Amino acid sequence: PCGSDADCPEDFRCNTDTLVREEDVGCFGDAACPDGYYCNLGTNECEQSCTAETEAEVCPDGFHCSSGRCVECTTDEECGAGLTCDVVAGRCAGQSTCFTDRDCLRPLVCNRLTGQCTESVPPCVSNDDCLADEVCDIRSGVCEPAACLPDALEENETYETAATIEPGLLSNLTLCDREVDWYRIALGEGDRISCTVNPPPLAGTNFSVTLYEPGGERALATGNLVVDFTVSTPGDYGLLVTTTDVRAEYSMQVLVSRGIPCEDDPFEENDAFTAAALLPEGETFNLQKCPADEDWYLIEQPRGERLRVSLTHDPLQGDLDLWAYDSDGASVIARSETTEATETVEIATTSAGRAFLRIVADTSVRNTYDLKIESLP
Template sequence: DQDCAPGEVCDLAVQQCVTACTPENQEVVCGAGLVCDERGRCVECTRDDDCGVGLHCNTETSRCQGENSCLTSRDCLPGQVCNPQTHQCTEPPPACISDEDCAEEMVCEVKTGRCVQAGCEPDLAEPNDSPGEAEPLAAGRTDDLRLCEGDIDWFSVTLVRGDRLMVIVQTDFLASQRFQTVLFDPAAEQVLQEDSLLIDYTVDSAGDYLLRTQTLDPRADYDLIVYVSRGIPCDDDDYEPNDDFTQAAVLDAGVHTGLAVCPRDEDWFVVERSPQQRLVVTMEHPAANGQLDLDLLAGDGRTLVDRSAGAGDTEVVTAAPGARTRFFVRVYGAPETQNGYQLTIELTEER
């Protein structure tokens, strides 16, 4: 008020000086339903007589209110909330545990215990339910995405050889374990990487790579953050795909060169021998470029026969003569490791 001229007060709502009211001019300055208080401001009430039947004047707010009237939950007693429809303080509704606890056309959001509107409105990227409908993504943020029940979202990212693509999914923490993000090759035939909320992959050829998101929840709201930077491409060897024992490539005795492990990749091979033969598998690689380890497994693909996981350039595993005639060879490293290597398979007769 000190910023205003004599006979004026500051209207904080509009931050302007307005004419101060008096008991004599309040009908003109304040209008119907308002009275003038001692500060020269137009208010709803200054005493209970200014309010209707069943209401009293709250002298702190200069508003008429009933016993349980409220504007926000801060106006209510501890343990009560303000109902925005009736502006009355009430007991908070109990947390729902199923849709049966909610009103018609409402469903229970179990993780919050709140009843929310039923139905799931699609996001603006729809329809993008197939590779052919994939929504183009550029580097940066894409917000306000939504997966409804049974929905799958497809996106495409244009990359050149050596581009490192990083995709971060932001969604409700409690829902992250039921969220799936998968990166496919441009033909949508090969899974390049799969995770819940993070993709980090360097491509070895140019193309429109495909990203698929889905959830096991009835609904998931999420955002995507896309980064594209320069990485080091990794060229697969001619034995791919051989990423588990069901895809193992057959190796004969001898030296096999030009092999490679790429990030989040492992190589599997199968070797046959006679019961009288000793099997020796030697792997050579430049460990300074990324450490690789070597396993020898029985014919079931699970039972470990020998392991070599040292810090040097050479790893060796061995199987003595015996009843087992079929073995799997597994070459692997840390998730981010990429390196070239060669394998030497030696079969020696022992009697």
């Protein structure tokens, strides 16, 4: 089965009605082309339709839009010396000009860049070796149509329309016109998901993959090409793949195994200052900082009393910092941001007799820590 021409080998195409690969013998009418395309009967190839408004975007350099087609000419006067206008193809042609391999006697093929039949076409190494409406696939050395075709999992541009996937390899995926691709995968408590995006050569730095909690509201982990995360609760999690390139092809490997979930401590859910947990004076042990999770605490400060708050942890397991906020939960009054095992802040005064504490770390950090509150003389 196939979802687009990208799923087919050379000289084959995807029948979008039956989703079956078939030999590409060219088109002989518009019915053989996808929506938004027409059949150029001169070249027997599907080409993108145009309008006066989309001419600059759709038509290659040197072409203009005429009756919904991108053409190089409509009369001989528009062609150079020794050339005539092939009105059916909308191209200027000489006596031996070719547009596709069908114009050449076997075993010759058409070098579309020169418009001549040759024994073989040299591999491309950049887009400069291709026509204006093509891009160079440097992996295969073949010029491919610049028009980006949707993959078999489209339309999946939002979490709500995300394509449901299973662990395994997903191939022949595309990102067109700077779109995004959403995927949804069911995970159980303690499942560890590892997702690796395989982009074209030299395009890896332009990709990003992010894992979202069920509902698609909060990001749990993000990476350039890889995310690796152990979930604590069952549900349908989201994967978002983006690129800064205008178009890109990629594959994606998804692995799911058993991991060790990050167990909540008794003070959860204290993920915002509005849900801060009241922290007693003295020492509190074995608190848990889970990935993509914030920890907030509320401490009472009697008038005139100065407090010292200490956070103790193993920074080699993930560095934690300690911030203190005034009674409004927004104004920072002290913070400790070292790479040492102990972070300490002192709180001299607050506007309403209470302060908020926030444990600060990268979203991927998972660590245990202790807190100690003591009065100062």
